[in-house]
Amino acid sequence: HRDLTGIGKLARHEILYLLSEAEQWVALNRTSAKHTDLLAGLTIINAFFENSTRTLLSFEIAGKRLGADVVNMHAATSSVKKGETLIDTAITLNAMRADAIVIRHGSSGATGLIADKVDCPVLNAGDGQHEHPTQALLDALTLRHALAERGEGAEDFTGLNVVICGDILHSRVARSNILCLTAMGAKVRVCAPPALMPAGIEAMGVEVHHRFDDALDGAEVVMMLRLQSERMSGQFIPSPREYRHLYGLTAKRLAIARPDALVMHPGPMNRGVEIDSEVADLAGRSLITRQVEMGVAIRMACLDVLTRETRGVEGWA
Ligand code: CP
Numbered sequence: 001h002r003d004l005t006g007i008g009k010l011a012r013h014e015i016l017y018l019l020s021e022a023e024q025w026v027a028l029n030r031t032s033a034k035h036t037d038l039l040a041g042l043t044i045i046n047a048f049f050e051n052s053t054r055t056l057l058s059f060e061i062a063g064k065r066l067g068a069d070v071v072n073m074h075a076a077t078s079s080v081k082k083g084e085t086l087i088d089t090a091i092t093l094n095a096m097r098a099d100a101i102v103i104r105h106g107s108s109g110a111t112g113l114i115a116d117k118v119d120c121p122v123l124n125a126g127d128g129q130h131e132h133p134t135q136a137l138l139d140a141l142t143l144r145h146a147l148a149e150r151g152e153g154a155e156d157f158t159g160l161n162v163v164i165c166g167d168i169l170h171s172r173v174a175r176s177n178i179l180c181l182t183a184m185g186a187k188v189r190v191c192a193p194p195a196l197m198p199a200g201i202e203a204m205g206v207e208v209h210h211r212f213d214d215a216l217d218g219a220e221v222v223m224m225l226r227l228q229s230e231r232m233s234g235q236f237i238p239s240p241r242e243y244r245h246l247y248g249l250t251a252k253r254l255a256i257a258r259p260d261a262l263v264m265h266p267g268p269m270n271r272g273v274e275i276d277s278e279v280a281d282l283a284g285r286s287l288i289t290r291q292v293e294m295g296v297a298i299r300m301a302c303l304d305v306l307t308r309e310t311r312g313v314e315g316w317a
Pocket of ligand 1 (some may be wrong): 050051053054055056126135256266267
């Protein structure tokens with residue numbers, strides 16, 4: 001079976017295929033019916049070992065809109081709390097004959113480990129500091145729509161200047177987005193305090209900055225990330241007030257970027273720390289709620305494409 005464990009495992013044409021497949025679901029989700037029976041009879045298990053609002057709900061909505069039976073397993077109320085291992089949990093889910101398993105886990109590589117143990121496709125809903133592939137795909141779909149509305153639509157992002165600023169070290173969103181955006185031709189700058197920048201990240205084809213004002217100069221897209229305090233292990237980082245001063249996206253700072261620069265944030269946001277409300281809610285420029293809308297369509301596309309083998313339908317392009 002084919003899994004979705006990371007953008008790093010996808011070819012460029014497969015990224016573009018998933019984005020184009022999502023368009024039909026964007027259109028369906030904007031109708032009043034919002035439903036098809038494409039995946040009727042299939043069982044999808046969402047196994048979340050870490051908290052989530054957007055990813056869990058959108059995978060659940062995506063599966064239900066495609067007509068599948070969707071079951072959610074929350075680690076906090078599962079036998080994980082009684083000491084059951086990740087592998088034993090995976091074997092248990094497999095024995096229930098799930099047709100797809102969606103996993104969020106705090107350990108990098110956990111999704112790949114489970115994918116090797118089960119008979120159905122596994123979709124990574126975020127694993128530690130490794131990857132969050134559906135986030136990168138929904139971000140790409142959001143950008144495509146926003147650029148198309150401005151008459152700058154193209155299949156890929158050749159030459160587009162994107163800044164990703166925040167806790168790059170701990171961010172699976174940053175990693176998946178770097179892989180996705182560079183595969184689609186964008187020029188990516190990353191910006192973080194030195195303690196929150198992974199060593200050797202230049203090898204991913206990005207430009208490294210520690211001064212946000214420098215990184216913003218000429219930017220067409222500004223993607224902000226929160227500080228992941230739950231993953232910190234003694235790194236020296238500024239206080240929230242200092243952080244906002246140095247790395248927060250304020251209206252004044254956004255003015256350094258291109259005049260029509262687009263603002264993105266995967267959520268959850270810490271308003272007044274990495275992003276000011278004035279910017280997060282900026283009509284016509286902030287894509288944050290659009291990102292959430294696109295999340296449902298992308299997850300519908302991923303569930304459809306990855307279960308095609310089970311359904312005996314022609315698979316990837
Ligand atoms: N962007 C994102 O993954 O949000 P959640 O943690 O709420 O799923």
